Amino acid sequence: xxxxxxxxxxxxxxxxxxxxxxxxxxxxxxxxxxxxxxxxxxxxxxxxxxxxxxxxxxxxxxxxxxxxxxxxxxxxxxxxxxxxxxxxxxxxxxxxxxxxxxxxxxxxxxxxxxxxxxxxxxxxxxxxxxxxxxxxxxxxxxxxxxxxxxxxxxxxxxxxxxxxxxxxxxxxxxxxxxxxxxxxxxxxxxxxxxxxxxxxxxxxxxxxxxxxxxxxxxxxxxxxxxxxxxxxxxxxxxxxxxxxxxxxxxxxxxxxxxxxxxxxxxxxxxxxxxxxxxxxxxxxxxxxxxxxxxxxxxxxxxxxxxxxxxxxxxxxxxxxxxxxxxxxxxxxxxxxxxxxxxxxxxxxxxxxxxxxxxxxxxxxxxxxxxxxxxxxxxxxxxxxxxxxxxxxxxxxxxxxxxxxxxxxxxxxxxxxxxxxxxxxxxxxxxxxxxxxxxxxxxxxxxxxxxxxxxxxxxxxxxxxxxxxxxxxxxxxxxxxxxxxxxxxxxxxxxxxxxxxxxxxxxxxxxxxxx
Numbered sequence: 079x080x081x082x083x084x085x086x087x088x089x090x091x092x093x094x095x096x097x098x099x100x101x102x103x104x105x106x107x108x109x110x111x112x113x114x115x116x117x118x119x120x121x122x123x124x125x126x127x128x129x130x131x132x133x134x135x136x137x138x139x140x141x142x143x144x145x146x147x148x149x150x151x152x153x154x155x156x157x158x159x160x161x162x163x164x165x166x167x168x169x170x171x172x173x174x175x176x177x178x179x180x181x182x183x184x185x186x187x188x189x190x191x192x193x194x195x196x197x198x199x200x201x202x203x204x205x206x207x208x209x210x211x212x213x214x215x216x217x218x219x220x221x222x223x224x225x226x227x228x229x230x231x232x233x234x235x236x237x238x239x240x241x242x243x244x245x246x247x248x249x250x251x252x253x254x255x256x257x258x259x260x261x262x263x264x265x266x267x268x269x270x271x272x273x274x275x276x277x278x279x280x281x282x283x284x285x286x287x288x289x290x291x292x293x294x295x296x297x298x299x300x301x302x303x304x305x306x307x308x309x310x311x312x313x314x315x316x317x318x319x320x321x322x323x324x325x326x327x328x329x330x331x332x333x334x335x336x337x338x339x340x341x342x343x344x345x346x347x348x349x350x351x352x353x354x355x356x357x358x359x360x361x362x363x364x365x366x367x368x369x370x371x372x373x374x375x376x377x378x379x380x381x382x383x384x385x386x387x388x389x390x391x392x393x394x395x396x397x398x399x400x401x402x403x404x405x406x407x408x409x410x411x412x413x414x415x416x417x418x419x420x421x422x423x424x425x426x427x428x429x430x431x432x433x434x435x436x437x438x439x440x441x442x443x444x445x446x447x448x449x450x451x452x453x454x455x456x457x458x459x460x461x462x463x464x465x466x467x468x469x470x471x472x473x474x475x476x477x478x479x480x481x482x483x484x485x486x487x488x489x490x491x492x493x494x495x496x497x498x499x500x501x502x503x504x505x506x507x508x509x510x511x512x513x514x515x516x517x518x519x520x521x522x523x524x525x526x527x528x529x530x531x532x533x534x535x536x537x538x539x540x541x542x543x544x545x546x547x548x549x550x551x552x553x554x555x556x557x558x559x560x561x562x563x564x565x566x567x568x569x570x571x572x573x574x575x576x577x578x579x580x581x582x583x584x585x586x587x588x589x590x591x592x
Contacts, residue, residue, distance in 0.1 A: 089495065
């Protein structure tokens, strides 16, 4: 018998599995627990009316059966008063009553916004990760939406990212800048401009998170379209922190947002060899219990590296400098050596389970070798976020070693070059772990791919999702760094990097990857 009361709000996967859905939004915990992308929930009005056709049909059938039963009973009892009068009862006519007609309701289309939000949040926000690599903000979204009142700017900024990633992965679209993205981005910018006029709104976590989301959108579209990345949103987030003052960012949420803004500032400065704004409103910790971890400690080394690179760019190479700059160049070289030691110390102090496991070439599946392996080994990590953190360390370390090589003409230069090449080899060794044997675009939930594994162990199911979600995007910066320092790379490293750039471009339908 059809259920005609309140319809179930369960997600489609829980319905198919015949399990009780907890209906947690934006993605149910049952789907997260089995490493499936939760398809989300239908809209409220659609939920109410989704089965009205069946309900109306069932009601009509019950009324027909009740009427037939009553008619039979009347006939058996010999009642003929209605028929003898020459008139037919209204209820005898199968077409005389609207109650007996089958009512067809138009179905309400499921919301594309709901699909996009469910996809992005389940794949990129609630997906498995090592929390010791957190220096971002996406993991804070559930707290924001659960604890804080609704904010239209934050909601529209999140919608931009949701439609961007949903569009990039959805086969009929495969476009990170589709119509919904442009529409929601325009709406988010309009709301942001309006919010910035209110001094009270400028010091809220919601507005700072909104700007961070739009900055992440800039990074995504830059990677997926091979265009230069804009700076307006990271500059805007920096200005908001300075206006607010880090000392007033005392809640746990505010502290984590502060760390996220610092991280993005460092990334921008390293990529452009720019000095970092060292205003105390940004860098003074609001308290002693900041949620630092190995990834955030790497950020502090990166800040000093960015400032040193900016000084080196300002004064030029020693061979082109005046004798008056000799002392400056000596100091730059000594600071580079000190940073080199700090990077080495960081690598020695990471958690033991973060250390990469080396798989020799003879144990790597042939499908992965055919897709792309450069050298005699590949690395396996405890998680994709750990792999990404190691690659960030390698890129920053390469930048420091390149300074040492630029400023030295002795054995120290040769040693620095060899170490740069080993770091590039290790970046290449992370590709099989992140990309497996993929060579073309596929569905995110597709598990028909091969990844390297430790002998006797299987690849965790969670790795298929995290590698699909983050693998190629997190490789973009370290692969670009290898080409930026091509003067110190071997020929095979340059050729392999170009080939893998083109491969990543095919995986994500990136244009202009030549």
